[in-house]
Amino acid sequence: MGHPSDLYTMTISAASAALEAGDISAVELTEAVLRRIDAVEPQIQAFLTVTADHARLQAQEADTRRSQHGRLSMLDGIPLAIKDVICTHGVRTTCGSRMLDTFVPPYDATVMVRLNQAGAVLVGKTNCDEFAMGSSTENSAFQITRNPWNTDCVPGGSSGGSAAVVAAGQALGSLGSDTGGSIRQPAALCGICGLKPTYGRVSRYGLVAFGSSLDQIGPMGRTVRDLALLLSVIAGHDPLDSTSAQQAVPDYVGSLTGDIRKLRIGVPQEYFVEGIDSGVEQVTREAIAVLRDLGAEIIDVSLPHTRYALPVYYIIAPAEASANLARYDGVRYGSRAAAETMWDEIEQTRGAYFGPEVRRRIMLGTYALSAGYYDAYYKRAQQVRTLFRRDFEQVFAKVDMLATPTSPTVAFPIGQRVDDPLAMYLSDIFTMTANLAGIPGLVLPCGFCDHLPVGLQLLGRPFDEATLLRTGDAYQQTTSWHTYQPTLS
């Protein structure tokens, strides 16, 4: 246990053990995190809302429970941050958009109900690309979030705020959402761990919809063990989300045996292609060598349709987005522009309160779904999506998981890619395949390149998060990359 002022550096599992032992209180832990937010938030700008009073109250309640009846769960009294696309009852939820500037949800997302039942403490809502569309968090309508490792660089996105707060010690863990890499890419760029679960593993009820066949909520934290703790609480079937899976939730923490001997890990050649930074490739290959040294068998494999992931994604995601975002008409919630007629109001509201990237994707999706183009774009993209799924099915008949880089580069300078949508989209080429196929993906820090973190990505079979977590945890038991913390004044 550290000095009380350093409690914000703890992992969730260490803090939970210290709370259980009575070495620290939830109030001390929460106050340490709130002080840290006061100290570094002016530099990082990761929160859209800090819920300090609410957090203090929840921490006091956690301490009362602990002294009277015992804790509700391993997360009882643990300060967490939540991406601002996840509805929090009574706490403003903006999606990083002027459209929802003043939106205060009248209900909790299912993941929030579960976290509240587990006793977790909410310290705030984190910045993100508007409606989770982006790879740098620069598409937020409100502020630019900075990478704690180099404040001239982006934290990645779209869950950039949720990644930055964990890296900077402003929360012990967080939730993000991942439609094409939005948990994993910022986790890699900020040097933390992140998991996109299998589609359907975690309820999407109360997650503001972007691409409904791709979206998934997942945990972010400093260690793979912490992700296992968080996933245990948020995973499971939810009657309010008909796409959530009935499969039983395994004991994720219990699966962390440290033993990955005889595990077969595939390395897809298509993920080490032209365009990947040589330093990122080297660090990733070194991490794969560590897995081999731990007893895993490394096998070269091929996913031949990988090069089509980006064009498929940029039809399917905008098409689904254009339908999902049709609900923002300024009638039931959010902002409304004043005009002469009802239709003028709706058209001006949508033109004025959506940001440029959201407008671009709505237009692209509308085009792909419009009469005369549907077969050429949307249907063809869905067919190629089938080919991806087949690629993965074939490869998972031979190996237990895949190891790949997370993003072709480390964190890039703020402003560098904002005017070039395609260059921005390329930072997700290694992550979007998991969303298209619906499979889980784990990212964990595996070294540095140009003084910025690099993340290793492990992709698994549907509903086999346990094997991914076991492998990531085994890696962290023999390496120390996850213990590095950025220096912030």
Add this chain to the structure above:
Amino acid sequence: MELTLNEVEHMTRLARMRLSADEMERMREQLSAILDYIALLNEVDVSDVPPTAQVTGLSSVMREDTVLPSLPRNEVLAQSPDHAEGMFRVKAVFDD
């Protein structure tokens, strides 16, 4: 694939989203570039490949037809930019 300004304008009508003339031109250029890139898919042989709309394998998920409480009306209406008498208020939908 070079989009025309007319096509862009048509999309803004379908999407019910008003854009300035400047932005329509910028959108035309950017969307044309993205569509060029997407044309990469034309080289894939998709004959006899069924489309994937979603990955769950679930279809027509049913539940018991039980009445459950809905959200409190006042809290929901409070989020609206304009409401009256328990309803959302908008400008007239029909002329005259």
